Amino acid sequence: MATIHPTAIVDPKAELAAGVEIGPYTIVGPNVVIGENTVVGPHVVIEGHTTIGKNNKFFQFSSIGAAPQDKKWNGEPTRLEIGDDNTIREFCTFNLGTVQDKGVTKLGNNNWISAYVHLAHDCIVGNNTVFSNNAQMAGHVEIGDWVIMSGFANVHQFCKIGAHAFVGMSTSLTQDVPPYVLLNGNPAAAHGVNIEGLKRRGFTREQINAIRNAYKLLYRSGLTLDEAKAAMIAAEAELPEDCAAAARSMREFLDTTTRGIVR
The missing domain is CATH 2.160.10.10 (Hexapeptide repeat proteins)
Known part of the structure; x- marks a missing residue:
C-alpha cells in the first residue's frame, strides 16, 4: 500500500x-x-x-x-x-x-x-x-541521452541538443547542438568534443578519435555545411563500423535540425 x-x-x-x-x-x-x-x-x-x-x-x-x-x-x-x-x-x-x-x-x-x-x-x-x-x-526543446546542462544554462524554444553534449554554465542557446559537442558562452560557441564524458561512458579511444575527426571537419575545416557532411561521409567509409557509427550520429543529427547548429 x-x-x-x-x-x-x-x-x-x-x-x-x-x-x-x-x-x-x-x-x-x-x-x-x-x-x-x-x-x-x-x-x-x-x-x-x-x-x-x-x-x-x-x-x-x-x-x-x-x-x-x-x-x-x-x-x-x-x-x-x-x-x-x-x-x-x-x-x-x-x-x-x-x-x-x-x-x-x-x-x-x-x-x-x-x-x-x-x-x-x-x-x-x-x-x-x-x-x-x-x-x-x-x-x-529536445534533449538527448547523457546530456549535461550546467547551472543557469538556458535553451530557446524548438532547439535540439544531441546525445553526450555538454552545455557550460550560463550558456544561452538559440540554435541546435550536435551530439558530443562541448560548448559555452553567450552567445554559445563550440569548444571541442566532450572527451571526458565519452571516456566515462565507455567509448574507446578509436571511437573518440573518429568523433574528434568528424568535429574538426564540421567546425575547423572551413568547409560549408554541405561540404563538411560530404567529407564526413567519406571519412566514415574508411572506419570500422563501431567507429563509423559513433561519428555518423553527429552527421545524421545535421539532417534533423530546423534552427541551424551552433557553429
Missing part, C-alpha cells in the same frame, strides 16, 4: 502503486498515476494528466504537471510523462504539453534534475541526463 501523510491531500481518483510515499502537505490531483516506490516529499503539487514511473524521488516545493505557460492552451487534456529512477530536486517546474505539438512533455529514466529546473511544455528529455541548478528549457 502507499503511505500518505495525514496532512497530504490526495484525490481519491489518483492511482498510487505499492510503496509510494506522499509527504506532508503535498497535493496529488485526480488524473495522476504514480509508479512503485516513488517518494514524493513535502509541499509538492502534482496535477494534470501526469504519469510517473517507479523509484523516483521528488524533493520539496516542486510543481509537477501544471498548465503550460502558453497563452494558446485552452484546458485541453494534454500530458506529462516521467519515467523511472529520476531524482528531482527542490522547486522544479514541469509543465504539461500542448495540442500545438504532440500534446506531451516527457522526462525519461535515470535523470538527475537539480533545483529550480524548468521543463516547459512539450519538452522531450532522454535518459541519464544531468541538469544543474536553474537550467531552463523553453517550449518544444
